[in-house]
Amino acid sequence: xxxxxxxxxxxxxxxSLSETxxxxxADGEDRLGVPGEPGTExxxxxxxxxxxxxxxTTDNTPQFLNKAxxxxxxxxxxxxxxxVLSLAxxxxxxxxxxxxxxxxxxxxxxxxxKCFQEIIDIGYRVYHSYELPWxxxxxxxxxxxxxxxxxxxxxxEYFGALVQREEPLQFLVRYHRFISFALYLAGFxxxxxxxxxxxxRLQFYMFAWTHVTLLIVVTQSHLVIQNLFEGMIxxxxxxxxxxxxxxxxxxxxxxxxxTPLIKLSPKKTWEGFIGGFFGTLVFGFILAYLLAQFQYxxxxxxxxxxxxxxxxxxxxxxxxxxxxxxLPFAVQNIIRWETVTLYPYQIHSVALSTFGSxxxxxxxxxxxxxxxxxxIKDFADTIPGHGGIMDRxxxxxxxxxxxxxxxxxxxxxxNPYKVLQQLLVLQPEQQLSIFKTLRDRLQEKGMLPSTx
Amino acid sequence: xxxxxHRGTTENDIQQQQSEDKGSENEGKAEKDGASDSEAxxxxxxxxxxxxxxxxxxxxxxxxxxxxxxxxxxxxxxILTxxxxxxxxxxxxxxxxxxxxxxxxxxxKCFQEIIHIGYSVYHSYHLPWxxxxxxxxxxxxxxxxxxxxxxDYFSNLVQREEPLRILSKYHRLISFALYLTGFxxxxxxxxxxxxRLQFYMFGWTHVTLLIVVTQSHLIIHNLFEGMIxxxxxxxxxxxxxxxxxxxxxxxxxTPLIKLSPKKTWEGFIGGFFSTVVFGILLSYVMSGYSFxxxxxxxxxxxxxxxxxCEPSDLFQLQDYALPTAxxxxxxxxxxxxxxxxxxxIALSAFASxxxxxxxxxxxxxxxxxxIKDFANTIPGHGGIMDRxxxxxxxxxxxxxxxxxxxxxxNPAKVVQQxxxxxxDQQLHIFNSLKTHLTERGLLEEAA
Numbered sequence: 066x067x068x069x070x071x072x073x074x075x076x077x078x079x080x081s082l083s084e085t086x087x088x089x090x091a092d093g094e095d096r097l098g099v100p101g102e103p104g105t106e107x108x109x110x111x112x113x114x115x116x117x118x119x120x121x122t123t124d125n126t127p128q129f130l131n132k133a134x135x136x137x138x139x140x141x142x143x144x145x146x147x148x149v150l151s152l153a154x155x156x157x158x159x160x161x162x163x164x165x166x167x168x169x170x171x172x173x174x175x176x177x178x179k180c181f182q183e184i185i186d187i188g189y190r191v192y193h194s195y196e197l198p199w200x201x202x203x204x205x206x207x208x209x210x211x212x213x214x215x216x217x218x219x220x221x222e223y224f225g226a227l228v229q230r231e232e233p234l235q236f237l238v239r240y241h242r243f244i245s246f247a248l249y250l251a252g253f254x255x256x257x258x259x260x261x262x263x264x265x266r267l268q269f270y271m272f273a274w275t276h277v278t279l280l281i282v283v284t285q286s287h288l289v290i291q292n293l294f295e296g297m298i299x300x301x302x303x304x305x306x307x308x309x310x311x312x313x314x315x316x317x318x319x320x321x322x323x324t325p326l327i328k329l330s331p332k333k334t335w336e337g338f339i340g341g342f343f344g345t346l347v348f349g350f351i352l353a354y355l356l357a358q359f360q361y362x363x364x365x366x367x368x369x370x371x372x373x374x375x376x377x378x379x380x381x382x383x384x385x386x387x388x389x390x391x392l393p394f395a396v397q398n399i400i401r402w403e404t405v406t407l408y409p410y411q412i413h414s415v416a417l418s419t420f421g422s423x424x425x426x427x428x429x430x431x432x433x434x435x436x437x438x439x440x441i442k443d444f445a446d447t448i449p450g451h452g453g454i455m456d457r458x459x460x461x462x463x464x465x466x467x468x469x470x471x472x473x474x475x476x477x478x479x480n481p482y483k484v485l486q487q488l489l490v491l492q493p494e495q496q497l498s499i500f501k502t503l504r505d506r507l508q509e510k511g512m513l514p515s516t517x
Numbered sequence: 518x519x520x521x522x523h524r525g526t527t528e529n530d531i532q533q534q535q536s537e538d539k540g541s542e543n544e545g546k547a548e549k550d551g552a553s554d555s556e557a558x559x560x561x562x563x564x565x566x567x568x569x570x571x572x573x574x575x576x577x578x579x580x581x582x583x584x585x586x587x588x589x590x591x592x593x594x595x596i597l598t599x600x601x602x603x604x605x606x607x608x609x610x611x612x613x614x615x616x617x618x619x620x621x622x623x624x625x626k627c628f629q630e631i632i633h634i635g636y637s638v639y640h641s642y643h644l645p646w647x648x649x650x651x652x653x654x655x656x657x658x659x660x661x662x663x664x665x666x667x668x669d670y671f672s673n674l675v676q677r678e679e680p681l682r683i684l685s686k687y688h689r690l691i692s693f694a695l696y697l698t699g700f701x702x703x704x705x706x707x708x709x710x711x712x713r714l715q716f717y718m719f720g721w722t723h724v725t726l727l728i729v730v731t732q733s734h735l736i737i738h739n740l741f742e743g744m745i746x747x748x749x750x751x752x753x754x755x756x757x758x759x760x761x762x763x764x765x766x767x768x769x770x771t772p773l774i775k776l777s778p779k780k781t782w783e784g785f786i787g788g789f790f791s792t793v794v795f796g797i798l799l800s801y802v803m804s805g806y807s808f809x810x811x812x813x814x815x816x817x818x819x820x821x822x823x824x825x826c827e828p829s830d831l832f833q834l835q836d837y838a839l840p841t842a843x844x845x846x847x848x849x850x851x852x853x854x855x856x857x858x859x860x861x862i863a864l865s866a867f868a869s870x871x872x873x874x875x876x877x878x879x880x881x882x883x884x885x886x887x888i889k890d891f892a893n894t895i896p897g898h899g900g901i902m903d904r905x906x907x908x909x910x911x912x913x914x915x916x917x918x919x920x921x922x923x924x925x926x927n928p929a930k931v932v933q934q935x936x937x938x939x940x941d942q943q944l945h946i947f948n949s950l951k952t953h954l955t956e957r958g959l960l961e962e963a964a
Contacts, residue, residue, distance in 0.1 A: 243921040246913065250871065253910070257877045260776055265885030273724045280723065329707055424697060430704045438712030463700075466693065474690040484938065485946050487931045493959055499932055500954060503947050506936065512944050 150448055154457070155308075166297065166366045166375045170290055174212075177286035179454045181208055181278055183445045188274040191439050192267050199259040200268070204275045206252050211279050214245035215287040223294055224368050285462055288469040295472055297377070298362040302353055302414055303468045306421040307460050309348045314341030314426075330433050333426070342422040349418035350411055357385045357408040384409040384476070413475070420467050425460045432459035597895060601904070602755075609748060613813045613822050616747065617737055621659075624733035626901045628655055628725060630892045635721040638886050639714050646706040647715065651722045653699050658726050661692035662734040670741055671815050732909060735916040742919055744824070745809040749800055749861055750915045753868035754907050756795045761788030761873075777880050780873070789869035796865035797858050804832045804855040831857045831923070860922070867914050872907040879906035 161168050185204050221238045237244065260268055293300040318337025326333040356362045364379035389404045397403060432455070436442065445453030488496060507513040608615050632651050668675060668685045675681045684691065707715055740747040765784025773780040803809045811826035836851045844850060879902070883889065891902035935943065 240921050242917050246917045250910065253878075254871070254874050257776070257874050257881065258774075260877075260881045262775065265881050269882060269885045273720055276727065277720045277723055280727070327705075328709065329704070424701070427701050427704050430707075431700070434704065434707045434712055435716060438716045463697065470689045470693045474687050484931060484934045485949055488935075488946070488950060489953060491931065493954075493957065496950065496954060497959055499935070500947075500950050502932060503935060503943065503950070507940070507943060507947060510940055512940055513947075 162297070162301065166293060166377070169293060169297070169300065173286050173289055176454055176458065177282055178208070179447070180282045180458060183453045183455050184278045184282065185275065187439060187441060187444065188271055192270055197261070197264060197268065197271070199255070200271050203252060203256055203259070204271070207275055207279060208283070210245065210248045210252060211283050213248065215283065217241045217245065219287065219290065227368065281462065285465045289465045292465065292468050292472065294366045296363050296365050298356045298410070299468060299472060301356060301362065302349065303417055303421065303464045304461065305352055306345055306349050306418050307425050307464050310341045310345040310422045310425055311460060313344035313348070314338060317341055317344070327430060329430050338426065345422045346415060346418045349414040353411045353414035354408060357410050384413065416471065417468065421464055424463055424467070428462040429460045432456070609744070613740060613744065613824070616740060616744070620733050620736055623901055623905065624729055625655070627729045627905060630902050631725045631729065632722065634886060634888060634891065635718060639717055644708070644711060644715065644718070647718050650699060650703055650706070651718070654696070654722055654726060655730065657692065657695045657699055658730050660695065662730065664688045664692065666734065666737060674815065728909065732912045736912045739912065739915050739919065741813045743810050743812050745800070745803050745857070746915060746919065748803065748809065749796065750864055750868065750911050751908065752799055753792055753796050753865045754872050754911050757788045757792040757869045757872055758907060760791040761785060764788055774877060776877050785873065789866070792869045793862055793865040796861040800855065800858045800861040804857050831855065831860070863918065864915065868911055871910050871914070875907045875909040878909070879903070
C-alpha cells in the first residue's frame with residue numbers, strides 16, 4: 066500500500082539515507098562471518114536484480130502497455146499501469162472463483178510458494194549468502210516438510226472417505242505426525258551437518274529467517290484453505306474486504322487526505338483510514354448480501370468420493386437464511402422501518418470488515434517497516450507497477466488468522482467426521498459408555514424413540 | 518556438553534580459546550560498544566578470565582583450595598552434577614504439580630537467557646520497549662498453551678466455574694487478541710533509525726518462543742500421560758551425556774564432528790549402548806509403581822492431582838519368546854518384560870542418536886555468536902540452556918511417539934465434542950456407532 070503512494074507521489078524517500086548510518090551497526094554484524102566480503106553497502110546482487118536505487122518505473126511492463134501509454138507524462142503513465150494491472154488482477158480473481166474450489170486451492174498454494182521465495186530471496190541478499198549452496202536446498206526442503214504436515218492434517222479431515230479406501234493412505238494418515246517429524250528432523254540434522262566454520266552466524270540467521278517466514282507465510286495460507294473449506298464465502302469476503310479497504314483508503318486519502326497517520330508510512334492519512342473503514346463496512350455488508358444467496362458460495366466444500374470431485378451442495382445453515390431483526394428505537398425513528406430482514410452473515414461481515422479496516426493496516430505497516438529496515442523498495446518485481454506478490458498480500462496476513470479464529474469461536478462446531486474417527490479408535494468399553502450417554506441424550510431430545 | 522570438555526582441558530587451551538574469541542570479537546565490535554567483552558552483562562560483572570570458580574559458593578572454594586586448577590574444576594562440576602541429580606529426585610518425589618512449576622520456571626529462565634544473548638549481540642539495550650514486548654509475547658504464548666492444556670485436562674473444573682467456562686469457550690479468540698495487541702505495539706514502537714534491530718529482535722523472540730515454549734508444553738503434555746513419560750526421556754538424555762563423556766574420556770580417539778572437536782566416535786557409540794541398557798533398567802524399575810505409570814488426573818472434588826489407576830497394558834509384565842539365536846546364548850526360552858521397556862529402547866536410541874544434534878546446534882549457536890556459555894547460572898556448567906540443549910528434540914519426539922503409537926483420543930474430550938454437534942449430526946454418528954458396535958458383537962442385534 067505504501068508503494069502505491071510512493072509511486073503516485075513520484076519522489077524518492079528522503080529518509081533512506083539517514084537510516085543507513087544507524088543501521089550500519091546492524092549491517093556490521095551481518096558481515097561478520099564472511100571475511101572475504103567487499104566492504105560496500107550495496108544490497109545489489111546479480112541474481113535478484115533489484116538495486117537499492119530510486120524507484121524504477123516501467124522496467125517490467127510488457128511492451129504493448131508501454132506503447133499504449135507512451136504519450137502520457139510519467140505520473141499518469143504509472144497511474145494507468147497500476148490501474149490496468151489492478152483490473153487484471155481483479156478479473157483473474159473472478160475467473161478463479163468461477164473455476165471452483167480446487168483451482169482456488171492451487172492458486173493459494175502457488176501464492177504461498179512465491180511469497181516464500183520472495184522473502185527468502187531478500188534474506189539471501191541481506192546476508193550475501195548465495196555462496197552457501199546447501200542453504201537453498203534446505204529452505205525449500207523445510208517448506209516442503211511444513212506443507213506436507215499441514216496438507217496431511219487437512220486431507221485426513223476432509224477426504225476421510227477416500228482415505229479409508231486406500232491402504233497406503235491409511236498408513237500415512239495414522240502415522241502422519243511421526244512421518245512429518247522425521248522429515249523435519251532430517252532437515253534439522255542436515256542443517257547441523259552443513260555448518261561451515263566461518264559462516265556459522267550467517268547460517269543461523271538464514272535458519273531463523275526461514276523458520277519465521279514459514280511461520281508467517283505457510284500457516285496463514287493453510288488457514289486460508291481451511292476457511293475455504295468452510296464455504297467459499299469465508300474466503301471471498303475477507304479477501305475482498307482487505308482489497309476494498311486498500312482501495313478505499315487510497316481514494317479517500319487522495320481526495321481528502323490531510324492529517325498523517327503514522328510516521329512509518331508518511332503517505333497514509335487519518336482521513337483515508339476512517340473513510341476506508343466506513344467504505345469497507347458498507348461494501349462488506351453489500352457483498353455479504355449478494356453472496357449469501359448462492360449455494361455455490363455458502364456451502365462447505367465437500368469431496369464426493371464416488372464422483373471424485375468437489376461438490377458444494379447443501380442445506381444452507383442458519384446464518385445464510387434471512388431473518389427479521391427489530392431495529393433499536395433510535396434507528397427506527399430515523400428510518401421509519403420497524404424490522405429489517407438480513408442474513409445473520411451480514412452481521413458477521415461487519416465484524417470482519419471492522420477487523421480488516423482497523424488491524425489489517427498494521428500488517429501493511431509491518432511490511433513497510435520491514436522494507437525500510439532492509440532498505441528494499443519492493444519485495445520483488447513480479448507485478449509491474451505493484452511490486453511482488455508479498456506487496457499485494459501484506460495486509461492479508463492477519464485477516465486469514467482472524468477469520469479462522471472467528472469461525473472457530475463463533476460459528477463452527479467440531480467436525481462430525483473427525484469426532485466419529487476418534488470414536489472408532491477408542492477402547493470398546495469406552496465406546497459402549499459413550500454410546501449409552503449419546504442414546505440417553507438423543508432420547509431426551511426426542512430424536513430417538515424411547516423404546517430403544 | 519562441549520563446555521564440559523573445554524573446562525576439562527588444560528589452561529593452554531583455555532587461553533587459546535580466549536585469544537581466538539578476542540580476535541574475532543574485534544571484527545564484531547561496532548562503533549558504539551565499549552572496550553569490554555560484548556557478552557559482559559553489566560549486572561553480573563563477569564571478568565573475562567578462565568572463569569573457573571568465580572560463581573562457586575565460598576564453601577566449595579575452601580574445600581577445594583588445595584587442589585590444582587584442573588581437578589578443582591572437575592570436582593566443582595562433579596558436585597554440582599550430583600546436586601542437580603538430587604534436586605531432580607526431590608522434585609519427582611514432590612509430585613506432578615511441583616514438576617509443572619519447575620518446567621515453567623526452567624522455560625522462563627531459558628527464554629530469558631536466549632533473549633539476553635540477543636540483546637548482547639544486537640546492542641539493543643537502549644530499546645526499552647523491547648524487553649516489555651518480549652516478555653509480553655512470552656506471556657501470550659504461555660496463556661494460549663496453558664489454556665488449551667487446562668481445557669483438556671481440567672474439563673470438570675472448567676465447566677463448573679462460569680468465568681472459566683467463558684474463557685475456555687473463546688480461548689482462541691482471546692489469545693489471538695492478546696497476541697495482536699503485542700503485534701500492534703511492536704508496529705507502533707518502530708523507531709526510525711532502529712528498524713532493522715527491532716525486526717531482528719522480533720524474529721529472535723519468535724524463534725525462541727518456537728523452540729523453548731512449545732517444547733516445554735510438550736513436556737507437560739507428556740507429563741500428564743504419566744510421569745514415566747517425563748522421567749525416562751530426560752534421564753536417557755542425561756545418561757547419554759554422562760556416558761558419552763566417560764567413554765570419550767577413557768577411550769576417545771576418533772573425532773566425531775568438526776563443530777565439537779572434543780566429541781569422539783567412541784564416546785558416541787559407547788554412550789548409545791549404555792543409554793539403551795540404562796533405559797531398559799530404568800523402565801523396569803519404574804513400571805512397577807502406579808505413581809509413575811498412571812496418567813495424572815485432576816480430581817475436582819478434592820482439588821488435587823492424583824495418580825491412581827489400573828495400569829494399562831504397557832505396564833503389565835508379558836512373556837516374549839526370544840529369537841532362537843538369543844535363546845541358545847542365554848538358555849531362556851522366553852523373557853518377561855514390560856512392553857514399555859521395548860518402547861524405552863526407541864526412546865534411548867533417539868536420545869543417543871539425535872540428542873547430540875541438539876547439542877551440536879547449541880555449540881554452533883554459541884560459536885556463531887562467540888559466547889562461551891548461555892549464562893552463568895550454574896557454577897561449572899553455565900546456564901540452564903547449556904544443560905537443556907540436548908533435550909530440545911527429545912520432548913517433541915516423545916510427544917509425537919505417544920501420539921502415534923500409544924495414546925488414543927481422550928474419551929472425555931470426544932464426548933464434549935459430540936455433545937456440541939448439531940442434533941442431526943449426533944443422530945448420524947449414533948447410527949454409525951451402533952452399526953460398528955453391533956458388528957463387533959458388543960451390542961445385541963435387537964437393540
